[in-house]
Every structure is written in structure tokens, then in C-alpha cells.
Amino acid sequence: xxxxxxxxxxxxxxxxxxxxxxxxxxxxxxxxxxxxxxxxxxxxxxxxxxxxxxxxxxxxxxxxxxxxxxxxxxxxxxxxxxxxxxxxxxxxxxxxxxxxxxxxxxxxxxxxxxxxxxxxxxxxxxxxxxxxxxxxxxxxxxxxxxxxxxxxxxxxxxxxxxxxxxxxxxxxxxxxxxxxxxxxxxxxxxxxxxxxxxxxxxxxxxxxxxxxxxxxxxxxxxxxxxxxxxxxxxxxxxxxxxxxxxxxxxxxxxxxxxxxxxxxxxxxxxxxxxxxxxxxxxxxxxxxxxxxxxxxxxxxxxxxxxxxxxxxxxxxxxxxxxxxxxx
Numbered sequence: 075x076x077x078x079x080x081x082x083x084x085x086x087x088x089x090x091x092x093x094x095x096x097x098x099x100x101x102x103x104x105x106x107x108x109x110x111x112x113x114x115x116x117x118x119x120x121x122x123x124x125x126x127x128x129x130x131x132x133x134x135x136x137x138x139x140x141x142x143x144x145x146x147x148x149x150x151x152x153x154x155x156x157x158x159x160x161x162x163x164x165x166x167x168x169x170x171x172x173x174x175x176x177x178x179x180x181x182x183x184x185x186x187x188x189x190x191x192x193x194x195x196x197x198x199x200x201x202x203x204x205x206x207x208x209x210x211x212x213x214x215x216x217x218x219x220x221x222x223x224x225x226x227x228x229x230x231x232x233x234x235x236x237x238x239x240x241x242x243x244x245x246x247x248x249x250x251x252x253x254x255x256x257x258x259x260x261x262x263x264x265x266x267x268x269x270x271x272x273x274x275x276x277x278x279x280x281x282x283x284x285x286x287x288x289x290x291x292x293x294x295x296x297x298x299x300x301x302x303x304x305x306x307x308x309x310x311x312x313x314x315x316x317x318x319x320x321x322x323x324x325x326x327x328x329x330x331x332x333x334x335x336x337x338x339x340x341x342x343x344x345x346x347x348x349x350x351x352x353x354x355x356x357x358x359x360x361x362x363x364x365x366x367x368x369x370x371x372x373x374x375x376x377x378x379x380x381x382x383x384x385x386x387x388x389x390x391x392x393x394x395x396x397x398x399x400x401x
Contacts, residue, residue, distance in 0.1 A: 087142035113295025131158025167241035184221030
């Protein structure tokens, strides 16, 4: 069950490279309710990770936010305007894609997990005990032994569990997940997804989960936002979006997913490549790759509009798509 009030609201977020430079994320608005998982999916370069990192102000030095506001709810006080620095370790934590490049190689595992509580004033002894409890909670075997290990001595799956324990150590209400399963093999990926889902339910966490893999998103997310070329081009409840996509790009992502049931079918690919930032086509950004594109699609970029309860799409041809028209 998800909450009825948003934990975070992001409105009209835009990110550019340099002063007056190329826009990489364009007018993105999202919200996440308590206990809910919002998935963000799209090809590499769609702007999904930049959107996530902007919440905590972790953009690369050459990039900056040019527009947008953020409101966050803390301790049932209602939504208040906040900046990234107010959220780091104070209600929001992040799990990164590659833990080996995110874990300090000069610190033992127990010290890494305890660092968050130590920064909040907890004694070394109490923080060490809390670290062991968190390592056990995220499924690290023999936590007393692992706490004395160095990051390079653990497998990729265990390092990712350590990252999750570190994120939980500051007792967040919102957990940001930046493709945390991409570098893992299928079996370990399944274990991490199961763990994250369990923690969301048991702790009542709100999650934003970014992935390029729609099959991962469809498993873990209650709602999904599809991004393409820096824009959100479709949003809706995940199962409704997968069963009845209302944007040709979403349909193309679904058709490129392997099917576990039914007779074997040839996977479809999406023709062409995403546009380069700064060289966007006229009209709809997906039109050059879209099999349903009409003249109007090459003349104007369709706005993201509501098409029903909790559904929205940015497509002039969504009626034809909904009617089952094929390329």
C-alpha cells in the first residue's frame, strides 16, 4: 500500500551544461508518495540519472540546474521547499550503480556503515552495534566478520548490500536508487531487488528507482515515468503502462523485452538512435524513430497531457496507438 501524501515533489526541473548551454533535462515534474516506488526508465542519455542526482545536488561540476523547485515532507510537517543540502543524510539517501567506486577503499565495512550515525553524534560503540544490525538486516552473512573486511574483499553483490546498509543508517524516508542492479549478474540482481522491495514494505520507504531495463522497473515500481531525450514522455501505474502503453516509445521498450511465457518470438529493436543533446529534431523528439509519426509530429513537440486517472502521455498519435494501429 502506498501513502496518500507525497514525500517529495519535483516541479519543472531543467538541467543544462554550462551557462546558457545545452539542456539535458527539460521541464521534468515528478512526485513520490509514502511507501511507493516510482520507476524512471529510458535509454542511456535520457536524463533519468541526472534527474535523480539533482535531488541531492550531486550533478557533475559542468552541469547545473537552470529551473525547478523541490518540496519535501519531513516528520508529517507537510511539504516544504528545500534545497539538496537540506536533504543529504536528513531524510534522503542514495544507492549508486557501482559500489566499488562509491565505497571508500581505505575504510573497513563496519566503519563505512557506521559513518552516517557517527556524523549525527552517535558514540563509536553504539554506531558499531547499529552497523552490525544493519548488515544483518540487508542479508550480509557473518556481519561481525564482514565488518572487519575491506571493500575489495567482498563480492559485487555483498558490496551492494553494504551500500544499502549505509543508505539505511541515516533512517531515510526516501531512498534514491541509481541503477543499483546493472553491474550484477541475474541471480544477484534478483536478490537485491527482493531486498529493496522488502525494505520498502517493512520500513514504509518511498523509493525512486532508475533503470534502463523496463523488466526491472515493471517488477519493483508502483508507478513509472518514461524518459526520452531529457523529457518525461509517459507516466502511469506500472502495470497499466506495460499492458496498455500510450506512447510509441514505451511500446518499443516493451517489445524489446524478452518474453518468459508463450512461444519464442524474435526481439524487436528500436530503429535509429536517440538524438544528441543540442541537436534535437524539429517537433517530437521521438518522431525520427517512430513508425506512427505523422506530419504534425515533425512540426511541434507534443506536451505531456493527462489522458485519464493517473495517466499522461506526450504523443499526438496516442489515440491511434491505443486503437492498436501497427506500423
